[in-house]
Amino acid sequence: MTLVVNDLTVDHGSIRAVSSVSFTVPTGQLATIIGANGAGKTTLLRALSGLIQPKSGSATWQSNSILNQPPERLARAGILHVADGKSVIAELSVKENLSLPTLWQRDKKSAKSSLDSVFQIFPRLAERINQNAGTLSGGERQMLAIGRAIVAKPKLLLLDEPSLGLAPLIVEQIFQTIKRLQTEMKLTVVLVEQNAMSALKIADEGIVLNLGKVVAVDSAQKLLNDPAVKAAYLGF
Amino acid sequence: MQSRFDSARKRFIAFVLLGWILLLISDRVGELRNYQGAFVAMYSLAIACLILLTGYSGQLSLGQGALMAVGGYSAALTATKLSWHPVVALIMAVLVAGLFGLIIGFAVARLSGPYLSGTTLALAIALPSLANTFPSLGAEEGIIFDVGKAPTRFGEAFSQYKWFFWISALAALISIWLIANLLASKFGRNWKAIRDNQTAAALSGLNPGRLKVTAFAISSAFSGLAGALLVMLISAVSPSAFPLSLSFLILTGAVVTGVYNLRGVVFGALVLVVIPEIADAVVTSLGGSERLTSTLPGFLVSLLLILAVLFTPNGPGHLIHFRKKNTKK
Amino acid sequence: MKLFDTFLTGLSTGSIYSLMSIALVLVWRSTRVINFAQAGQAVLSTYVGYEIIVRTNSFWFGLIAAMIAGAAIGALIDFFFMRALFKRVKSGPIVLVAPVVATLGLLGIIQAITGFIWGLDNKSITPPVTTGGFTIGDRTLPFGPLNLLIVVAVTVSLLILAIIFQRTNIGLSLRASAFSPEISKLSGIKVDAIRTFGWALSGAAGGLAGILFVSNSALNPNAMDVLLVFGFVSAVIGGLDSLIGAVAGGFVLGMAINFAVAYIDTQMIFPTTFLILILVLLLKPSGLFSRSKGRRD
Numbered sequence: 001m002t003l004v005v006n007d008l009t010v011d012h013g014s015i016r017a018v019s020s021v022s023f024t025v026p027t028g029q030l031a032t033i034i035g036a037n038g039a040g041k042t043t044l045l046r047a048l049s050g051l052i053q054p055k056s057g058s059a060t061w062q063s064n065s066i067l068n069q070p071p072e073r074l075a076r077a078g079i080l081h082v083a084d085g086k087s088v089i090a091e092l093s094v095k096e097n098l099s100l101p102t103l104w105q106r107d108k109k110s111a112k113s114s115l116d117s118v119f120q121i122f123p124r125l126a127e128r129i130n131q132n133a134g135t136l137s138g139g140e141r142q143m144l145a146i147g148r149a150i151v152a153k154p155k156l157l158l159l160d161e162p163s164l165g166l167a168p169l170i171v172e173q174i175f176q177t178i179k180r181l182q183t184e185m186k187l188t189v190v191l192v193e194q195n196a197m198s199a200l201k202i203a204d205e206g207i208v209l210n211l212g213k214v215v216a217v218d219s220a221q222k223l224l225n226d227p228a229v230k231a232a233y234l235g236f
Numbered sequence: 237m238q239s240r241f242d243s244a245r246k247r248f249i250a251f252v253l254l255g256w257i258l259l260l261i262s263d264r265v266g267e268l269r270n271y272q273g274a275f276v277a278m279y280s281l282a283i284a285c286l287i288l289l290t291g292y293s294g295q296l297s298l299g300q301g302a303l304m305a306v307g308g309y310s311a312a313l314t315a316t317k318l319s320w321h322p323v324v325a326l327i328m329a330v331l332v333a334g335l336f337g338l339i340i341g342f343a344v345a346r347l348s349g350p351y352l353s354g355t356t357l358a359l360a361i362a363l364p365s366l367a368n369t370f371p372s373l374g375a376e377e378g379i380i381f382d383v384g385k386a387p388t389r390f391g392e393a394f395s396q397y398k399w400f401f402w403i404s405a406l407a408a409l410i411s412i413w414l415i416a417n418l419l420a421s422k423f424g425r426n427w428k429a430i431r432d433n434q435t436a437a438a439l440s441g442l443n444p445g446r447l448k449v450t451a452f453a454i455s456s457a458f459s460g461l462a463g464a465l466l467v468m469l470i471s472a473v474s475p476s477a478f479p480l481s482l483s484f485l486i487l488t489g490a491v492v493t494g495v496y497n498l499r500g501v502v503f504g505a506l507v508l509v510v511i512p513e514i515a516d517a518v519v520t521s522l523g524g525s526e527r528l529t530s531t532l533p534g535f536l537v538s539l540l541l542i543l544a545v546l547f548t549p550n551g552p553g554h555l556i557h558f559r560k561k562n563t564k565k
Numbered sequence: 566m567k568l569f570d571t572f573l574t575g576l577s578t579g580s581i582y583s584l585m586s587i588a589l590v591l592v593w594r595s596t597r598v599i600n601f602a603q604a605g606q607a608v609l610s611t612y613v614g615y616e617i618i619v620r621t622n623s624f625w626f627g628l629i630a631a632m633i634a635g636a637a638i639g640a641l642i643d644f645f646f647m648r649a650l651f652k653r654v655k656s657g658p659i660v661l662v663a664p665v666v667a668t669l670g671l672l673g674i675i676q677a678i679t680g681f682i683w684g685l686d687n688k689s690i691t692p693p694v695t696t697g698g699f700t701i702g703d704r705t706l707p708f709g710p711l712n713l714l715i716v717v718a719v720t721v722s723l724l725i726l727a728i729i730f731q732r733t734n735i736g737l738s739l740r741a742s743a744f745s746p747e748i749s750k751l752s753g754i755k756v757d758a759i760r761t762f763g764w765a766l767s768g769a770a771g772g773l774a775g776i777l778f779v780s781n782s783a784l785n786p787n788a789m790d791v792l793l794v795f796g797f798v799s800a801v802i803g804g805l806d807s808l809i810g811a812v813a814g815g816f817v818l819g820m821a822i823n824f825a826v827a828y829i830d831t832q833m834i835f836p837t838t839f840l841i842l843i844l845v846l847l848l849k850p851s852g853l854f855s856r857s858k859g860r861r862d
Contacts, residue, residue: 049751075753083751091744092737100741100752103734152753296662298601298669343843347850350599350805353665355842357601358794362835365791369832480790484673491666531680538673545667546653 002026003156003188008057010040010047017043019212020057025205027062030182030189032199032220034233035209041192042084044209045158048190049081050074061156076104078155084164084192086141088148090134094125097133097144101152111151118147121177139170146174150181156188157181163195171195175202196233200224208233244417251413258405263398270397272509274404274469279505281408282462283489284415284498285455291495292424293451294431296349299356300459301483302363307333307460308467308477309373312381325381326407326464333460334453341452360483364475378474381467404465411458416498418454427451481534488541494548511536566704571827572820573708579819580719584774585796586803586811587726591767593805594743595760596647602668603771604793605675606642608786610635610772611779612683615690624693624780628718631772639768642671643761680786687783690776715777722773723812726766730808739763795822798842804852813854817841 003025010018018040025031033041047054050071059067066074071081088097098118102111119126122143128136133144142162149157159178163171179202182189193199200206203220208229216229223229258273265273282300290296297303307329314325344355367373418424429437430444438444467473485508493504515532522528585603592600600606614631618624647664654663694710730736741749742759749756778792799818803810821841825833845853 051747051750071750072753072755075751081751083747087745087748087751089741089744089748092741096737096741099737100749100754103738104753104755148752290662294661296665298665343846347846349661350593350665351801351846351850353662354599354797354801355846357669358797358839358842361790361794362839366835369835480787481673484669487666487669495662527681527684530685531677534673534680535677538670538677541670541673542667545663545670546650 003059003061003190005048005059006057008044008047008054008059010043010052010054012043016055017212018047018054021209021212021214023207023214023217025188025190027188028182028186029204030179030191030202031205031207032191032193032196032203033207033209034193034196034199036233037194038211039209040212041209042160043212045081045160045190045192046083049079049158051081075101075152078153079158080149080152080154080156081158082145082149082160082162084160086138086145086164088133088136088141088144090132093130093132094136094144095129098125098148098151100148105153110153114151114153118150121150121181122147138166139174142166142170142174143177146177146181150185154185154187157190159189159191161192161194163193163198171198175199178202196229197224243420247413247416247420251409255405255409258409259402267395267397270395270401271469274397274401274465275509276502276505277401277404277408278462278465278469279486279489279508280501281411281465282459282486283493283501283504284412285459285462286486286490287493287495287498287501288415288419288427288458289451289455290490291497292419292427292431293448294427295448295452296353297356297452297455298353298487299358299360299363299483300486301478301480302356302359303333303337303456303459304463304466304482304486305363305367305473305475305478306336306456307463308381308473309367309379310460311464312379312467312473313373315381316379322382322468326461329460329464330457333463334457336460337456338449338453341449341456344452357483360478360480364478367475378472378477380472381464382471400469403468407461407465411461412498412501415454415458419498423447423450481537484534484541485537488537488544491541491544507540508537511540567827570707571823573706574712575820575823576816577708577712577715577819578823579816580716581774581778581792581815582795582799582819583812583815584719584722584770584777585792586799586815587723587808588767588771588774589796589800590803590805590808590811591763591770593800594808595739595763596643596664598647598664598668599797600668600767601665601793602642602671602675603767603796604789605672605679606635606638606768607771607775607789607792608784609638609675609679610768611690611775611784611788612679612688614772614776615683615688615784618690624691627690628773628776631776632769633772635768635770635772635775636765637768639764639766639771640761642768643764646671647764648757676786683786685785687785689783690780692780696781711780715780718773718777722770726770726808729766735759735762739766794838798838801842802845802852803854807852807854810852810854814852817853 005024006022008018008021009016021044023031033044035041043052046052048059048066050066050069050073053068058065061079066079098115102108102115105111124140125143125147128140133141136144146159146162162174162178166174175198178189178191181187191199191203200220200223206218206220206223207214208216208223216223216226218226282304286297286300310332311325311329314320314328315322340359344352373379426437426442426447429442430447434444463478467477470477489504489508492507493500512533515536518524519529519532585607588603588607589599592598592603610631613634614627617630618627621627646667650664650667654660692711692714694714696709696711698706698709700706730740738749738754738759739762741752742754742756746756774792774796775789779788782788795818799814800811801814802817803812803814818838818841822834822837825837
């Protein structure tokens with residue numbers, strides 16, 4: 001009942017972006033993958049959600065392989081990837097963006113209730129329900145992107161840099177929400193972040209990636225106090 | 237620098253040799269082969285123009301037939317209406333088609349992708365009808381284009397078809413030599429640069445718009461010459477000489493040749509000339525109907541186009557190259 | 566009076582153009598390819614409609630058959646051909662030109678096949694209503710029952726399309742997949758299947774445009790080539806990305822052509838078309854009806 005990544009290698013064109021990466025995230029845990037720009041974090045996440053095909057290695061979720069599967073199938077199975085860059089469809093309204101996962105859900109009643117629960121978590125979205133997503137602020141877009149994933153009834157949430165380009169106060173707010181989602185909905189979360197400090201604060205576990213390789217895996221608490229990690233990624 | 241001059245000299249010698257060999261061959265083969273050879277030369281030139289435009293400057297033109305039509309009409313008008321020498325007519329074809337390409341190029345060459353391919357295709361579809369609307373262009377009957385007989389000093393036995401072949405081959409050789417030199421020059425490299433990454437090229441000081449228009453105009457000018465040669469070979473110009481299928485034909489030739497390399501244009505042109513022969517043979521052996529005769533060549537050309545795109549997308553040369561790389565491993 | 570007459574005929578011509586324009590835009594939005602094979606798809610669907618009309622003596626059965634055939638042909642092309650193409654042709658500079666070249670090859674193949682089956686000669690489709698004009702008092706309008714039929718048929722199908730796009734789940738899937746295939750996939754939408762559905766819709770629109778177009782003229786394997794030109798120019802006027810723009814573009818072009826023919830010369834059809842195309846490309850490449858920025862790449 002865990003996410004197990006074993007010896008995963010992913011090429012990005014002729015460049016090796018992820019090289020023999022292994023880690024495990026137990027169910028219900030929040031793991032953060034931190035590392036500098038170009039460490040291969042995004043590529044790793046894209047391979048896990050089926051957007052790109054890895055070169056070799058394995059990845060299983062609850063003992064089923066998730067590699068080389070179409071992303072829409074993984075999404076329907078509860079593996080939700082929120083891509084970076086506030087992935088919302090700017091031309092569609094807030095409501096339409098949130099409704100995308102309900103299009104394939106059989107149970108229309110529970111689809112409706114999951115929409116309502118998103119509006120409870122993010123009241124701001126309820127206020128903007130008929131606005132085009134393109135008119136939202138950066139923070140609101142991030143809420144919308146996460147909200148869309150929640151509507152899809154996630155079990156494993158893959159978040160790519162939710163803090164990118166947001167003001168510190170908003171980042172704090174988003175991260176608190178992520179933590180709340182993890183505990184309340186019993187989600188397993190993989191949070192890819194450059195903002196290592198904020199990410200480690202809410203995470204249970206931390207994985208440090210450098211140039212496509214895992215350089216450290218430990219509890220988030222220990223990594224926060226690790227002098228080497230501090231020096232390299234936390235900016236003291 | 238030395239090596240560039242060397243390769244330019246080698247290219248020159250190669251073209252002169254090729255020309256010499258072609259002349260020798262033309263003496264030893266029959267009328268039909270000479271006539272077909274003239275077509276191969278004309279197609280080679282047309283394909284080379286498309287390779288310059290699409291393979292190098294990255295602009296996909298689907299309407300080469302329209303550019304050829306402009307050249308064809310200019311040549312015929314020059315020779316018939318102004319009664320000027322056929323050689324002047326051919327040069328006029330180059331100039332007028334080049335000017336036409338420059339004007340069209342200003343409108344469309346700065347755009348790319350769907351706009352360019354759509355506009356050029358629209359031109360190819362509409363130009364024959366446009367020609368019909370102007371009475372001075374001879375409407376459906378068209379205008380005669382006669383380059384005249386070979387000079388008597390070539391001897392009595394020198395046939396009209398051989399003369400066609402000589403003109404066609406010489407014009408194509410000179411033009412393709414010019415194009416090859418152009419592609420090997422700074423122009424060729426700049427075109428490739430804007431094709432591969434327009435933004436990067438613009439940042440490094442190139443002017444993509446101007447380069448694209450230049451490519452369009454040059455390609456158009458030589459396409460005009462190819463069109464004039466085509467009109468010479470069928471001795472009259474009319475809208476039906478430049479149907480949409482002609483543009484398809486040239487495109488197929490270019491894709492079969494490999495859009496990104498000038499080498500092998502003759503191969504592509506040969507394919508275009510051979511296809512109707514094959515179609516003929518098939519129809520005869522099947523005892524086929526008139527319908528089969530009229531539709532099979534088009535079918536084969538289109539099939540070839542699709543197969544080439546599917547299986548050797550970057551040209552047969554690319555395939556060989558790829559195989560070599562694999563066997564080395 | 567001439568002004569009013571020209572306006573009416575422009576309406577009828579424009580409605581056919583906007584259907585073809587929609588057919589092109591639907592595929593462009595989902596596949597990023599101008600589907601030149603549409604001229605072939607439309608002609609093949611129209612031949613199917615023609616056969617049904619000959620057999621059943623009913624124009625309406627033929628019209629429905631043409632739309633169904635168009636939808637089926639469109640879906641088949643995407644399912645068996647475009648998918649394979651995109652899978653095979655992934656690298657090298659050919660990627661930019663391969664899809665377009667392939668649709669052109671398809672066009673050639675379809676035209677050759679239709680030519681082989683039905684011959685190159687003209688066939689005609691008898692419309693269910695008279696082609697003459699309405700008479701008001703002692704004046705006969707250039708606009709008759711057939712034109713009215715065309716305008717009504719196109720209006721109804723445009724309304725149906727609008728309802729599909731704005732009010733249904735599959736419409737939302739279509740829009741989402743067109744704007745962002747990646748986000749749609751990550752939201753669990755089967756983008757490939759949706760795209761095939763888009764091709765089917767486009768084919769149906771093309772089939773309808775085809776049969777209406779030839780009810781006024783003649784059917785032969787190349788009959789839709791010019792309609793493809795008009796549809797493309799309409800789509801460019803509309804900005805290529807917008808369905809409303811495609812419709813508006815069709816009417817703009819239809820009006821412009823009819824007015825040029827009525828007031829200048831009957832030979833002005835193509836010159837007008839190209840003048841408009843070039844002007845739009847030079848002055849407003851993003852189209853007259855598009856809010857988004859121009860796509861020059």
